Amino acid sequence: MKLARLGPVGAEVPVLVDGDSILDLRGVVEDIGPRALSPEGLQEIRDAKNSLPSFKSAAGARVGAPISRPGAVYCIGMNYAAHAAESGAEPPRKPIMFLKPPNTVVGAYDSVEIPRRSLRTDWEVELAVVIGSRALYLDSQEDAAACIAGYALANDISEREFQLELSGGQWSKGKSSPGFTPLGPWLVTADEVDPSRLDLRSSVNGEARQASSTSDLIFSVEYIVCYLSQFAALDPGDVILTGTPDGVALSGRFPYLVAGDVVDLEIPGLGHQRQVFGQA
Structure with a gap:
């Protein structure tokens, strides 16, 4: 569904x-x-x-995030080896976790403002996991899979100076600006998705940036959910962003975003996003 x-x-x-x-x-x-x-x-x-009746007002309606405000947005960093390399880091031996505020979650086509004083706002296409059953101290990856309600496309927008140079030692400062987690356009239930075989793509102003597959994840979706459950109670409606592949501006190969830029992202089966960036 x-x-x-x-x-x-x-x-x-x-x-x-x-x-x-x-x-x-x-x-x-x-x-x-x-x-x-x-x-x-x-x-x-x-x-x-x-x-079910038809929704009469669907034509032209804004597409919101496919879930109401989550209790938490958990994020996994450096979960593709090539992205770790372009960031100048070794692939992690254990999942790197950080948090984004729930109020960063917006619709797939909502405009996003580049924060004040930002010169290094970046895009990150990601697979998002949505929890359906409480997960705490899970014993296996099979148990983890049973706790997943579905999957969605996400953009983990990041401000790299805030994240890496002004961070104080953790990444959330660069992840927390308004609109920094476009989600959707829809959620696809877990019974219809193989999270290990999904293609991810992004482009800026029509020029390709990222092209990879979740088959290249360092830590699988089920492993991530099981692992996180050892440290936090994952509640229904919580979101987990599973990492981004290589091809971001942090690599030095592409310019950072400026007002007027248009970012497109896609995971076939999970839909397409487009954000037009403005200046706060």
Whole structure:
């Protein structure tokens, strides 16, 4: 299933995307949040699919993030060997975790402002994991897979000076500006996705930047969820960004973003994003 949220900021409507049909989920769930993402909630949506009405206002509606505000956004750094190399680092032996504020999550086509004083704003196409069942002290990667509600496309936008030179020793300062986590356009439930075989692509102003596959992940999705559960309780609706491949501006091969730049990202099956960047 493809789940999405359409409408103005703060007034998004939960919908089911079924081919060319956009179906209104308000009679089944209040929003795409923790209850809807639970195994029971997803089953209720499946059971109601054939009786859902069309969402009459779909044409031209803003595409919001496919889930309501998550409790936490966990991120894994340096999870592609080539990206670690272009960043001047050795591939990690254990997952590197940092956090982004939940209020950075926006829709796939929302505009994003480059922060004040920023000269090094960067793009990062990533696979996002959305948790559906509470995960704490999991015993196996099989248990981890059972806790995943679905997957989405994400852009882990980063300000590299804030992240690396003004950080004080951790990365979140460069990850926390408004709009720095475009998510969606939709969430695809876990039963329809093989997270180990997804292509990731990004471009800036129509010029290719990143082109890789999750088959090159250092740490698999299931390993990441199991590993993080040893240190934190992952709750339904939480998001995990699994890392970005090589091809970012930090490599020195491409210029950083400036006002007017257009970033396109895609994971086939999980959709397309486009952000137009402005200046705060």
